[in-house]
Amino acid sequence: MTIAEVISHPRAKQWLPGILNGVMLLLLTASLAQWTWLMVKPPLPPLVMAPPPPASTTSAFSVEPLLAAHLFGQASQELTGGRLDNLPISSLNLVLTGVIAAAGGGYALISVNNQPQEPFAIGQSVTAGAVLQAVYPDRVVI
Numbered sequence: 001m002t003i004a005e006v007i008s009h010p011r012a013k014q015w016l017p018g019i020l021n022g023v024m025l026l027l028l029t030a031s032l033a034q035w036t037w038l039m040v041k042p043p044l045p046p047l048v049m050a051p052p053p054p055a056s057t058t059s060a061f062s063v064e065p066l067l068a069a070h071l072f073g074q075a076s077q078e079l080t081g082g083r084l085d086n087l088p089i090s091s092l093n094l095v096l097t098g099v100i101a102a103a104g105g106g107y108a109l110i111s112v113n114n115q116p117q118e119p120f121a122i123g124q125s126v127t128a129g130a131v132l133q134a135v136y137p138d139r140v141v142i
Helices: 003-008 010-040 064-068
Strands: 094-102 105-112 118-121 125-127
Touching: 105 125
Parallel strands: none
Antiparallel strands: 094 105, 105 118
16 A cells, blocks of 8 residues: 555545644644743853962062073173274165174174165175174174
8 A cells, every 4th residue: 555545545534634733733842842941941050260369479580680691692892992982874875684793703684775685794795885894783884
């Protein structure tokens, strides 16, 4: 017997609407129960956070040893003397963007005429008639 024959049978025509109504009623009841539990469910208890630990008044980190370490070296006495203070400031269109100063020499990153910066070594010509003479931690001599 096929499904079409079962549905077309006279007894099935009497019971089929009742069965479908019963199934639909069960589905509606289950859905209403689910929605009821979602709405009536008790709220979650409030989240209790532990109080923050008291702030210590003394600092565990001291900057003094770091400052005394001279991470980038110390300037020699000839740098701090009057010899460099008397040099005129250059009128060339140069911008010093960085230095790598060392005891035996160094390099300078210099931008010439608003061009991208380039590295120059001591003794190298920066522009026509300007030669890099010395590199110090805070300036260069051309």
